[in-house]
Every structure is written in structure tokens, then in C-alpha cells.
Amino acid sequence: MKAINALCSKRGTVALMLCLALSLRAERLDWYFRINAGYNFERALTRARAHQHNRKCSLFGFSVSVKELLLSKDDFAEASSMMLSGFVSAYDSEVLTRIKRAGANMLCRANMDEFGIGSDGSACAHGHIVNAWARATCSFTQEIVAAGGSSGGCAAAVALRISTVALATDTGGSVRQPASYVGVIGLKPSYGRCSRWGVLAYASSLDQVGVLTRSARDCARVSAVVFGMDLKDCTSADLPVPKFELYISNPQFDLTRHSIGALVLKQQAPCFKRAWTYCLSTLAHIGFELTDANIPFADMVIPCYSVLTSVECYSNFARYNGIRFGLRLREVSAFLLYKKLRTIAYSAEVKRKLFTCAYVLSTRLGYEQYYLKAQRIRFIIKNCLITRLCNCNVLASLSVPASRLSVGSKLQLNALTDVYTVLASLTGLPSISVPTCFSEVGLPFGIQLIASAYRELDLIIASNMIARVNGIPSLCH
Amino acid sequence: MSLIRVCSARDYLACNNTPVELSIGLEVHAQFSSSYKLFSGRLEVLAALDVGLPGSLPVVNFGDVLGLNVLASLLNSRVSPWLSFTRKGYFCADLAAGYQITQYHNPLLGYGSLEVFAFGISGVCRIMRAHIQNVNLEHDTGSVNFLGNCEVVNFARAGLGLFEFVSFPCFGSVLFAKLYLLKLKLMLMCLNISSCVMANAELRYDFNISFSEPLSSCSAKIEIKNLNSLSGLSHVVLSEACLVRRDSKACTKAIEPKTFATLFLRKKESASEYKRLLEADIPLARVLTKLHNAQQRVAVARARLCWLSSCGRLSFFCFQNSERFRCQAHVFSQFGFSFLSLMLKRALVV
Numbered sequence: 001m002k003a004i005n006a007l008c009s010k011r012g013t014v015a016l017m018l019c020l021a022l023s024l025r026a027e028r029l030d031w032y033f034r035i036n037a038g039y040n041f042e043r044a045l046t047r048a049r050a051h052q053h054n055r056k057c058s059l060f061g062f063s064v065s066v067k068e069l070l071l072s073k074d075d076f077a078e079a080s081s082m083m084l085s086g087f088v089s090a091y092d093s094e095v096l097t098r099i100k101r102a103g104a105n106m107l108c109r110a111n112m113d114e115f116g117i118g119s120d121g122s123a124c125a126h127g128h129i130v131n132a133w134a135r136a137t138c139s140f141t142q143e144i145v146a147a148g149g150s151s152g153g154c155a156a157a158v159a160l161r162i163s164t165v166a167l168a169t170d171t172g173g174s175v176r177q178p179a180s181y182v183g184v185i186g187l188k189p190s191y192g193r194c195s196r197w198g199v200l201a202y203a204s205s206l207d208q209v210g211v212l213t214r215s216a217r218d219c220a221r222v223s224a225v226v227f228g229m230d231l232k233d234c235t236s237a238d239l240p241v242p243k244f245e246l247y248i249s250n251p252q253f254d255l256t257r258h259s260i261g262a263l264v265l266k267q268q269a270p271c272f273k274r275a276w277t278y279c280l281s282t283l284a285h286i287g288f289e290l291t292d293a294n295i296p297f298a299d300m301v302i303p304c305y306s307v308l309t310s311v312e313c314y315s316n317f318a319r320y321n322g323i324r325f326g327l328r329l330r331e332v333s334a335f336l337l338y339k340k341l342r343t344i345a346y347s348a349e350v351k352r353k354l355f356t357c358a359y360v361l362s363t364r365l366g367y368e369q370y371y372l373k374a375q376r377i378r379f380i381i382k383n384c385l386i387t388r389l390c391n392c393n394v395l396a397s398l399s400v401p402a403s404r405l406s407v408g409s410k411l412q413l414n415a416l417t418d419v420y421t422v423l424a425s426l427t428g429l430p431s432i433s434v435p436t437c438f439s440e441v442g443l444p445f446g447i448q449l450i451a452s453a454y455r456e457l458d459l460i461i462a463s464n465m466i467a468r469v470n471g472i473p474s475l476c477h
Numbered sequence: 478m479s480l481i482r483v484c485s486a487r488d489y490l491a492c493n494n495t496p497v498e499l500s501i502g503l504e505v506h507a508q509f510s511s512s513y514k515l516f517s518g519r520l521e522v523l524a525a526l527d528v529g530l531p532g533s534l535p536v537v538n539f540g541d542v543l544g545l546n547v548l549a550s551l552l553n554s555r556v557s558p559w560l561s562f563t564r565k566g567y568f569c570a571d572l573a574a575g576y577q578i579t580q581y582h583n584p585l586l587g588y589g590s591l592e593v594f595a596f597g598i599s600g601v602c603r604i605m606r607a608h609i610q611n612v613n614l615e616h617d618t619g620s621v622n623f624l625g626n627c628e629v630v631n632f633a634r635a636g637l638g639l640f641e642f643v644s645f646p647c648f649g650s651v652l653f654a655k656l657y658l659l660k661l662k663l664m665l666m667c668l669n670i671s672s673c674v675m676a677n678a679e680l681r682y683d684f685n686i687s688f689s690e691p692l693s694s695c696s697a698k699i700e701i702k703n704l705n706s707l708s709g710l711s712h713v714v715l716s717e718a719c720l721v722r723r724d725s726k727a728c729t730k731a732i733e734p735k736t737f738a739t740l741f742l743r744k745k746e747s748a749s750e751y752k753r754l755l756e757a758d759i760p761l762a763r764v765l766t767k768l769h770n771a772q773q774r775v776a777v778a779r780a781r782l783c784w785l786s787s788c789g790r791l792s793f794f795c796f797q798n799s800e801r802f803r804c805q806a807h808v809f810s811q812f813g814f815s816f817l818s819l820m821l822k823r824a825l826v827v
Contacts (some may be wrong), residue, residue: 071532084531091525093532196758198532205757233534234759311754315566318575319529359753371754 015061019048019105022063026108026162033160034127035153037068038076048105049180057103059225060216064099065110066225067154070209071198072096072106079200081114082123083345084326093198094230095167095209102225107124107163107192110153116174117203117313119149119417122407131181131187131405131473132159133443135311144407145443148178148400148417151212155182158212159475165222166212171202172305173399175210175423176433176448180399183435183444183473185219185463188210190453191428192237195230203312206305216464220244223456242457248464260288260394275396279436279447283396293388293395299347299418300377305422308372309362314357317350382427389452390431392460397423399448403439419432424450433458434466435473437446444473488650489691492718497688499714500695501635502646505661506639507671508617508679513538515616515638516578516759527636529573534758537562544668547583552609554589555587560612560762566752571630576592581753584611585764593656604665607657608645615639634678646685648696650825651711656684658682658707681705686714688721697727700745752807770790 022040025146044063054060071077071089078084096106114125122128129152134145147156151168155178158166168175170188179186187210196211201207211226213219224245229238247253282289305309320329322341331337346354360370373451388395397420405417424431430453433446451458516526516535523532537560549556563581568812589609594602599631617637618629642661648654662680665671673680682705687698699721713732716739727745732738 077531089532090530091532114595197534199759200531203757205755231535234536235534235757309750312757315576315752315754318568319531319568319573321568321575323531323570324573325531357752361754367753375755 004209013052013106015052016045016048018061019045019063019107022107026157027266028329029160029162030305033130033132033156034111034124035065035108035128035129035146035157035160035162036042036444037078037080037111037153042110044105044107045181051103051105052101052153053354057101058221059099059102059104059160062104062222063107063163064104065108065154065157066096066106066168067112067116067151067166067168068109068454069112069116069169069200069202070096070167071200072109075109077200078125079115079405080112080123081345081347081350082125082327083320083322083341085125086266091198093176094232095226096129096193098225098228099167099222104165104225110151110155110166112153112168113150113174114350115200115313115317116154116169116171117149117353118347118349119173119177120146120405120407122146123349125154128407129153129156132156133182134404139339141310142471146181146405146407148181148405150174150178151186152178154212155184158182158184158214160177161214161475164213165218167222167226168210168212169199169202170208170210170425171206171309172425175212176399176421176424176431176446177417179433180435180446180448181403181405181443183475184434185213185216185472187213187219187223187433187456187459187463187468188424188431189223189227190237190430190454192235193227193239193430193454193456195228195233195236197232201312201316202318203309204348208425208428214474217245217248219463220248220460223460225283227456237314237454239454244457244460247457247461253461254465260290261398275403275437275439275445276280279398280398282436282466282470283447286469291392293392295384295388295423297377297381297384299463301381301422301426302416304377305375305418305426306356308368308378308426310353310356311360311371313350313353314361317354321414329440378426381423385423385427385429385450386452389450393451393455393458396459397448397450399433399446403443403445404441408460420448424448429453430456430459432456432463434463436466438473487651490650490688490714490718493553497718498691499649499651499659499718500646500687500689501648501651501714502685503642503644503648503654503657503682504684505642505644505658505682506617507642507661507665507673508576508634508638509638509671510669511538511638513638514636515614517636520637523632524636524714527573528632529575535578535756537762538760542621544670547668548612548664548670549589552586552589552591552612553613553667554586554609556764557583557585557587559583560585560764562756562759564752564754564756567750569618570628571635571658573619573632573635575753577615577618578756578759579615580611582755584613585640586612589690591660593653593660595652605649605653605656606647607653608647610643610645611644613641615641630815640665646687654684655707655710658710673704675707678703678705682709686717688718696721697725698745698797699727700729701739702729702731702742703732709737713739740775 068079070093073092077087077089111124111126111129128144129147131145131147151174154166154168157163159182175186177186188208192210198206211219211222212418224241224243227241231237328346329337329341360366400417401419429450430446431450433448435444435446439445449459449462478553489498512520517526526535545556561583562578564576565579566576591607591658593605593607619635620631622629622631662673666673681703683702685698685700687695689695699717721729729745730739731742
């Protein structure tokens with residue numbers, strides 16, 4: 001990217017040509033991988049032409065694919081759902097405004113699971129997102145190896161080199177899981193680092209905007225632009241954003257003398273033990289000091305997560321009542337309208353969330369037994385993880401329990417792919433997924449690093465060190 | 478419905494020749510006067526949050542702690558050290574987001590009480606203490622208007638800040654409920670918290686009422702929404718007292734503003750039908766209620782004095798419910814010296 005950047009700043013037309021080439025590539029690959037949710041390449045080109053002269057911007061020449069959950073002005077914001085079909089946003093999300101101000105070009109709106117709910121990329125309105133690494137396998141066995149979710153489209157676009165970086169949102173691992181499946185770097189910053197203004201809310205207390213890139217340097221550059229306080233969002237933290245790129249380029253800031261706690265959860269699949277040992281040996285080889293950090297409450301994490309997300313999801317989705325925006329049916333009575341629309345427009349995954357909440361909050365007892373208890377457990381988990389992070393800089397675990405995620409098979413429950421990533425989401429700590437090696441089936445997988453709050457710097461440096469030793473897998477298509 | 482009598486110890490409403498005891502609980506909403514909405518920008522601007530567009534987030538614009546301190550001291554209550562909000566989810570056409578941001582777990586002011594005095598012609602002074610459960614902050618919803626046979630939602634007032642005074646069902650008569658409302662209104666006006674123009678629905682109230690014959694259990698409660706006049710209260714209570722049966726179900730009613738006729742709206746929700754959860758978009762914040770310097774303390778004291786003196790000016794209210802019933806009521810603060818001044822003024826009037 002550095003070379004391209006240099007080239008771009010020398011000759012203005014190169015940026016334009018690059019944008020054109022990438023959009024052609026996106027159009028060519030989309031028929032198979034189902035990356036895009038909507039084409040607006042003409043608009044991207046006009047924007048690129050308009051911006052081709054301000055080359056001093058920090059993200060000049062970057063093409064960004066954006067998850068559909070992030071609103072962009074005068075653009076469809078359908079969230080891959082029938083419920084919002086035809087909804088045009090009236091304002092930009094804060095993150096996109098910052099990216100555009102920094103000179104980047106928004107290339108495409110990436111496909112995703114409906115409303116960001118789901119972890120396998122199967123609930124999309126625009127078709128299944130195919131893992132770019134498993135194209136050959138797919139055509140042989142007639143099964144779809146998915147790119148994970150819910151930001152599958154973003155991850156696939158970055159892995160297929162359609163866009164340099166992608167902006168996505170992470171609720172329970174939506175950035176890190178697909179990043180691990182397709183072999184790119186996926187960063188979820190601490191809760192409150194990015195502004196959530198203009199992001200369609202799924203679970204407000206867990207949502208965070210994340211970044212997907214192929215190299216740690218790009219990640220550093222984009223993070224420096226996107227992060228920071230926003231007055232439109234109460235939860236964003238008023239903390240200075242370090243110049244990540246500066247720290248990366250200078251080896252004296254490396255983490256070698258610090259320790260990494262290896263996090264082992266009980267549910268870990270035995271077939272993945274070998275891969276995990278390999279990851280740990282890689283870390284040891286780089287020079288990290290490994291310590292053991294077991295967590296006693298691993299089985300509480302997923303139930304706690306699903307209660308909290310379903311409750312917040314229910315309240316956030318109350319506004320999609322089919323009257324004021326999105327799809328509107330013509331019915332004789334209001335009751336029929338609500339009933340029919342909800343039956344048609346929501347996918348099974350969303351309905352499951354809504355039903356869970358309706359059950360949890362239906363009685364006083366349920367409210368206390370599930371919701372308040374989940375809040376308490378979340379607090380306990382947070383405290384426990386923070387004490388673990390006192391002893392070591394970074395916690396490491398796998399990103400996903402298995403590197404192959406096929407959509408057709410019903411062998412694994414959806415929730416169980418979240419086991420590792422949910423931990424960082426519940427506690428609001430920053431975490432990153434870095435591709436480390438390949439599994440036996442020939443698919444890349446990554447390890448997840450968790451740092452203490454607002455220490456994204458440690459993560460980016462660590463991922464840079466790992467990428468320097470291991471390299472980032474690159475794909476030919 | 479024949480007549481109303483105020484008895485000496487307890488108040489009864491004579492209805493169809495049987496005495497009926499009332500218990501009324503009030504929920505008063507007062508719009509506070511500010512140039513900002515509670516969670517979104519300026520008053521004149523319709524923000525994305527007010528119309529419930531996806532992707533919008535609330536930001537709290539609430540800074541007047543001084544007035545709050547005075548209000549707390551006048552209500553014998555204290556300001557909660559934490560400011561947290563709760564989402565109350567229910568479906569209503571005028572509620573754009575599908576939930577209202579209000580307070581539940583951590584109300585702004587906790588338990589408080591307000592003394593109300595009434596004077597009869599016989600010269601008997603009766604004191605009644607109104608018990609306020611809590612005072613909450615919340616945002617206003619839109620309003621439903623009718624254009625021909627078409628229902629339109631008006632979002633002009635959506636997002637304005639409201640104080641919600643929830644009282645216990647402690648009012649035994651219409652008179653005391655009215656006096657409480659008047660006193661509260663006066664207080665809010667004097668402290669510049671709200672302008673309380675009832676015609677503009679800046680002060681409005683919902684009330685719950687249940688009837689019981691002496692020594693028997695209460696009837697199911699009837700909730701009546703959104704009244705913005707004092708005379709409406711007695712009209713509605715009288716008409717409901719005649720309608721109510723012992724086995725009638727709890728329900729929510731609305732009133733027509735002109736005729737005060739009640740319309741059945743829906744059956745009463747139970748508490749769990751409001752899906753309450755912690756508002757995650759607004760982080761928990763400290764309310765700095767401690768008055769650090771002498772200047773602030775003086776300001777609070779002056780505001781209190783201002784309230785007391787203005788209460789002297791606006792001391793007498795007369796209202797007439799029926800031919801037989803006439804009462805001079807007085808609203809004043811709970812202090813002894815103003816009680817004395819009241820006695821003097823009463824002597825002048827009578």
C-alpha cells in the first residue's frame with residue numbers, strides 16, 4: 001500500500017485508475033462471492049475524481065468497503081434486511097465522515113448478515129458470502145464454506161484485494177471471526193473508542209466499529225483517523241489517540257519484553273489443539289513470554305451474552321414497525337400490518353433474538369432472573385479479565401473454534417463459534433484477530449489478542465510483529 | 478350522583494346514596510423550560526433522535542443542578558448522586574423509537590413529601606401530606622392529531638424534557654389532589670423550572686383512581702391519561718364514580734378535552750408489559766449535588782426565600798365545585814411563619 005500511495009501522490013490519475021480497476025474487480029468477483037450489497041461504483045468514481053487533487057490527506061488512495069450497518073448520506077441503508085428495503089439515510093455516520101475527510105474513497109457497501117445478527121453469513125438478503133479460500137472446495141462438494149459473519153462481505157472484500165480496508169461493526173465477534181476465516185487482520189477497539197453515531201444499533205452496550213485490513217500498517221493508519229471522541233455519542237471516550245503508525249515503524253516500541261497470557265477455555269475442540277500449540281510456539285518464537293491465564297467462568301459467557309444482546313436488540317428494533325421507514329405493506333388494519341411484516345421481513349435468526357427477549361422480559365421474575373443476573377455476571381467477568389490483564393500485557397486465545405464454517409451443516413450450533421470473541425465484547429476490551437497459520441483443511445485461521453482498555457496500540461504492535469514473522473496469507477483470484 | 482360532602486375525618490363521595498371512598502394517585506408531567514431538548518439539540522430543530530431514525534444516539538443536556546437542589550429541599554427529598562436512564566419499551570404511534578428514555582432504577586429525586594392545607598368555611602384547617610414516590614426525568618413523545626378522518630403524528634414536541642412527579646395513591650379527595658397540583662405548579666413556576674402553561678400541555682397529569690365502599694376492598698383502578706385542566710379532574714371523577722362497578726376491570730382511558738367524556742383506550746398494562754432495560758447509550762454519570770462554595774448556598778437560600786415570598790402573594794385560591802360546596806384553599810409552604818401570615822390574611826378575607 002505504501003508503494004501505491006507513493007505512486008498516487010506522484011500522479012493524480014493513478015488514484016482514479018486504481019479506483020476504476022478495483023470497481024471492475026469487485027463487479028467481476030461479486031457474482032460468486034456475494035460481497036456487495038449495492039453497487040455505487042459510478043458515484044465512487046465521481047468522488048475519486050473530485051478528491052484526486054488533495055493528496056496530502058492521510059488516507060489518500062485508500063478504497064474502503066463499508067458494512068451496510070453504517071449509514072451513508074443519500075445511500076441505501078438496508079442492513080441486508082427486507083424490513084428496511086428502500087430506506088435511504090439522511091445523514092452520514094460519524095466514522096464515514098472522518099474517513100471521507102481523510103481522503104479515502106468509499107468503494108462499495110459490503111454484504112452482511114441481516115442487521116449484523118448471525119455469525120455465519122447465511123442470513124443475508126443478497127446471498128451467502130463465500131469464503132474466498134475455499135472456492136475450489138465449494139465447487140467440488142456442493143457445500144458452501146462461508147466467510148463467517150456478520151461482517152463477511154467486508155472481510156471477503158479485503159481478502160480478495162477489492163478494497164484496502166473495510167469498516168465494519170462488532171457486537172460479539174462480527175469483525176474478528178470473518179477476519180480469522182479469510183485470513184486478514186480484524187481490530188475491534190475498546191467500547192467507546194469509536195463513535196457509534198450513524199451505526200444501526202443491534203446491542204447498544206456491545207456494538208463497536210471495527211477495522212479490517214491486510215496489514216498492520218494500514219490498520220494503524222485507519223485507526224488513527226477513525227478513533228477519537230465524538231460529541232454526538234455520549235459513550236465515546238475523551239482520550240487522545242496515539243499516532244499508531246509512528247509506533248509501528250519504530251522497533252524500540254516492540255512488546256518483546258512483555259508477557260502474553262495464554263487463555264484456554266474449556267470448550268476448546270480437541271482437533272484444534274495442534275493449531276493452538278503452533279500459535280503459542282509462534283508467539284514464543286517472536287519473543288513473548290507466555291504465562292497461563294485460565295478463566296473459571298467460561299461457561300457463563302455465552303448465556304450472558306445472548307440474554308443481553310437479545311434484550312437490547314428487542315428495544316433497538318422496536319422502531320422498525322413498518323410504518324415510517326423501510327418496507328410498508330398495504331393492509332386493512334394496523335395489527336395485520338405489523339403481524340405480516342414481521343413474519344415476512346425478519347429472518348429466523350432475528351426472530352429468535354426477539355423471542356428470547358420477549359421471554360426474558362415477560363415477567364418480573366424473568367427480568368430479575370435473567371436480565372439483571374446477566375448484568376451482574378458481566379460485571380464479574382469484566383473484573384476478572386481486568387485482573388488477569390494486570391499480570392500480562394495481552395491475553396491470547398483462538399479467534400474461532402474451527403477454521404471451516406460450512407453453511408449447510410447443522411452440526412455446530414451458531415452460538416458456539418462465538419465462544420472466544422464474546423469475551424472481549426462483553427468486557428468492552430479491545431481485541432484483534434491476526435492470521436497466524438493454516439489449519440489441516442487448508443484454510444487460514446487467526447489468534448485473538450485482548451489488551452486492557454484503550455490500549456489498541458499494544459494490539460497493533462503485536463499484530464505487526466506477528467505479521468512480520470509469519471506474513472499475511474495472500475490470495476490469488 | 479347526588480351531592481358531595483366533605484366529612485370531617487375521611488372524605489366520602491356520595492354516589493347513588495352510598496358513600497364511596499376515593500383514592501387517587503397522580504403522575505404529573507411538567508415540561509421544563511430550557512432552550513435545549515433533553516437528549517437532542519436545540520428546541521427549534523427536529524433532530525434524528527426525535528423522529529427515531531436508526532443510528533441516532535441520545536446526548537444528555539441537563540445541567541441545572543441549582544434549581545434541582547431547591548426543588549429537592551422543598552419536597553423534603555434528596556437528589557440521587559447517580560444519573561442513569563432506563564428504556565421503557567411500549568408501542569404507541571407517537572413514540573418514534575418504540576421506547577421512551579426515562580428513569581426507573583435510579584430516579585432523580587427519591588421519596589419526598591409536600592404538605593397541602595385546606596380551609597373550610599367553618600374555619601377548620603385540614604392538613605394533608607402528599608407523598609411523592611419519586612421524580613423522574615424523561616423525554617416527551619409526539620402528539621397524535623386528527624385531520625379529518627386521518628390520524629397524524631406531530632413530532633414538534635418530541636424530545637422535550639419532562640419532570641415526572643409520581644405520587645403514591647394518597648389523595649382521599651379531589652380537593653387535595655387539586656391543591657397538590659396547584660402547589661406543585663406554583664413551586665415549579667417560582668423556581669423557573671417550568672412555565673407550567675396548562676393550555677399548552679406544559680403541565681399535564683395522568684391519574685389513577687379506585688373507588689371503595691367503606692370497609693370493603695377497592696375496585697380495580699382506572700387510569701386516565703393526559704388531563705391538562707383542574708376542572709377536568711372533578712368532572713371525570715364524578716362521572717367515573719357513577720360508572721364503576723365492583724367487578725369492573727382495570728383499564729386506561731383518555732378524555733375528550735371539550736366535554737371531559739372518557740373514552741376507553743385499552744386495558745391496563747401490568748408492570749412487566751413495559752419492557753424496561755438499562756439505557757446503554759448514556760453512560761452512568763455522577764450528579765454533583767454538593768454545593769461547594771458559599772455563593773451557591775446563598776443562591777439556594779435566596780431561591781427558597783423567593784418561593785416563600787411569592788407564595789405569600791399568590792396565597793388564596795377559591796374554587797367552586799357545586800352549589801353546596803365552597804372552600805377557600807391555601808397553598809403555602811410548610812414553615813411556621815408563613816402559617817402565621819396565612820392566618821392573618823384569612824382573617825382579612827373572611
